[in-house]
Amino acid sequence: MMFRDRKDAGRRLAAALGHLRAARPVVLALPRGGVPVAAEVAQALDAPLDLALVRKIGAPDDPEFAVGAVADGPEPVVVRNAAMLARFGVSEVAFAAAAAREIAELDRRRALYLRGRHRIALTGRTVIVVDDGIATGATVTAALRAIRAQQPKWLVLAAPVAAGEAVELVRDEADEVVVLETPADFGAVGLFYEDFAQLDDGAVVAALAESPAV
Numbered sequence: 001m002m003f004r005d006r007k008d009a010g011r012r013l014a015a016a017l018g019h020l021r022a023a024r025p026v027v028l029a030l031p032r033g034g035v036p037v038a039a040e041v042a043q044a045l046d047a048p049l050d051l052a053l054v055r056k057i058g059a060p061d062d063p064e065f066a067v068g069a070v071a072d073g074p075e076p077v078v079v080r081n082a083a084m085l086a087r088f089g090v091s092e093v094a095f096a097a098a099a100a101r102e103i104a105e106l107d108r109r110r111a112l113y114l115r116g117r118h119r120i121a122l123t124g125r126t127v128i129v130v131d132d133g134i135a136t137g138a139t140v141t142a143a144l145r146a147i148r149a150q151q152p153k154w155l156v157l158a159a160p161v162a163a164g165e166a167v168e169l170v171r172d173e174a175d176e177v178v179v180l181e182t183p184a185d186f187g188a189v190g191l192f193y194e195d196f197a198q199l200d201d202g203a204v205v206a207a208l209a210e211s212p213a214v
Helices: 006-016 018-023 034-045 082-088 092-114 138-148 164-173 201-209
Strands: 026-029 049-051 054-059 062-071 077-080 126-130 154-161 176-181
Touching: 006 018, 006 034, 006 154, 006 176, 018 034, 018 126, 026 034, 034 049, 034 126, 034 154, 034 201, 049 201, 054 092, 054 138, 062 082, 062 092, 062 138, 077 138, 092 201, 126 138, 138 154, 138 164, 154 164, 164 176
Parallel strands: 026 049, 026 126, 126 154, 154 176
Antiparallel strands: 054 062, 062 077
């Protein structure tokens, strides 16, 4: 399955999540790429939209490969990918320094994106976490663990496309996983979109401005 763009993917994903509408869910987007996908889901389900702030921790010499991730919270949630850390020979000192840089970036994004926006309480709610695709599962694992700490009633992970190995990795972190495509030959998320243009901070701010926070 090819998606025209993130909005098209969001509309298709929303159709697969229709059974959750009656639960009055909260939709959380992983910036930046997950935001336009999640905005379509939130609109279709008549749900409020908020952010799950999370950052990949890339390998020092190849930042596209995740060796871990960090998610925003009262205490940042740090996830390590032991196999990738060993593969790239990343020391604890180097990993800690990379994690600190990404935590600083989370602080910047929180201040820029939210700008005093009302944060939605997740305790006792059905929460749908949305990204535009899942490659390794490191970032969504960090996000799900941070959200789980807020005691949602039902925690759902949703994405248009994901690597099968990543789905298996995160399955125990969520109560429900909804993924439209898990191709055997995954490659990269962008390969499944005709238009996978990079998004800037302004696109995130604009999407939030158009979506309700209550």
